Amino acid sequence: MFDLKKYIKAGSVDQAIALLMENPDAKLIAGGTDVLIKLRDGKPGFSELVDIHDLKELKEIRQDEANNILIGSGTTFSDIIQSDIINNHLPMLCEAAQSVGGPQIRNVATIGGNVCNGVTSADSAPSLFALNAVLEIRGKDAARQVPVSKFYLGPGKVDLKKGEILTSFRITLENYQGYFGHYYKYAMRNAMDIATIGCAVSLKIKNHILTDFRIAYGVAGPVPIRCPKTESLSMNKKVCKTLLDEISRTIETDVSPRTSWRASKEFRMNIIKELSKRATKEALIRAGEQV
Numbered sequence: 001m002f003d004l005k006k007y008i009k010a011g012s013v014d015q016a017i018a019l020l021m022e023n024p025d026a027k028l029i030a031g032g033t034d035v036l037i038k039l040r041d042g043k044p045g046f047s048e049l050v051d052i053h054d055l056k057e058l059k060e061i062r063q064d065e066a067n068n069i070l071i072g073s074g075t076t077f078s079d080i081i082q083s084d085i086i087n088n089h090l091p092m093l094c095e096a097a098q099s100v101g102g103p104q105i106r107n108v109a110t111i112g113g114n115v116c117n118g119v120t121s122a123d124s125a126p127s128l129f130a131l132n133a134v135l136e137i138r139g140k141d142a143a144r145q146v147p148v149s150k151f152y153l154g155p156g157k158v159d160l161k162k163g164e165i166l167t168s169f170r171i172t173l174e175n176y177q178g179y180f181g182h183y184y185k186y187a188m189r190n191a192m193d194i195a196t197i198g199c200a201v202s203l204k205i206k207n208h209i210l211t212d213f214r215i216a217y218g219v220a221g222p223v224p225i226r227c228p229k230t231e232s233l234s235m236n237k238k239v240c241k242t243l244l245d246e247i248s249r250t251i252e253t254d255v256s257p258r259t260s261w262r263a264s265k266e267f268r269m270n271i272i273k274e275l276s277k278r279a280t281k282e283a284l285i286r287a288g289e290q291v
């Protein structure tokens, strides 16, 4: 049973913000694939909803005059998979989108909802971390920008204040031009499963030397993370098989997986190490390297 006490459909972002201010207990609903499950399970705090589903101003994917890429928070994973801009410039994010749920979920689940629910297994998060995405947030009186690496405050907690809405993700040109990447999701089955571990690698290479190396994980800690020790170890290193082994050894010092019913901490650590090699290798192959 859905114990829904109040439901209001917003006609614009400004109206949604005003409705959130007038109804302090209300939650936003976008695709509803997380919210409706919580409502059905009777979790407190989900019985008043402000609906932003299908607001046009939250659904656009475009490049601005400086070729930065903007992805509206209300963009569904199916929209992302079908976008030429994302396919051409951010194929890693496309891979992440393709790995979410099944077709019915991807048709309604939004990238904004995926990040705002604050869970570490969000499939879009590792790629957004590796792309240094910046979140554009609007409130009653002001707008602000938050790097995705600062947005997660703890499990299920994100940096959104009363009345604020995530409107879009910005990926600047210098964070995608010349980069090659790959998202690798390990789950117990190929579809309709939450990541046991998700790993995104984005790298830049010149004369077989890594000039930038970014590696990000979901489920390797309480929130999605980047791996600073492994990244600095890999910088300015020549591509070779030993480098992949070094990356997989160092990654242990960057992560803190836990045991859950889905997998033990030890099993997750093995997957983390293996995915560091597989995702890096695939990104290197895309960059034209032989490994």
Ligand SMILES: Cc1cc2nc3c(=O)[nH]c(=O)nc-3n(C[C@H](O)[C@H](O)[C@H](O)COP(=O)(O)OP(=O)(O)OC[C@H]3O[C@@H](n4cnc5c(N)ncnc54)[C@H](O)[C@@H]3O)c2cc1C
Residues within 6 Å of the ligand: 027, 028, 029, 030, 031, 032, 033, 034, 035, 036, 037, 073, 074, 099, 100, 101, 102, 105, 108, 109, 110, 111, 112, 113, 114, 115, 116, 117, 121, 122, 123, 124, 160, 164, 165, 166, 167, 192, 193, 194, 195
């Ligand atoms: C069967 C099934 C399979 C799934 N498989 C996967 C999977 O493989 N990978 C994965 O990552 N997830 C998966 N999920 C989880 C879910 O589909 C995703 O997290 C999805 O992206 C959530 O988006 P939504 O639009 O449905 O969010 P909603 O349920 O509408 O909202 C989620 C949360 O974000 C808040 N919110 C939404 N939009 C905004 C905004 N613009 N500004 C501020 N707050 C906002 C809401 O208030 C709510 O707290 C699955 C869910 C189901 C039911």
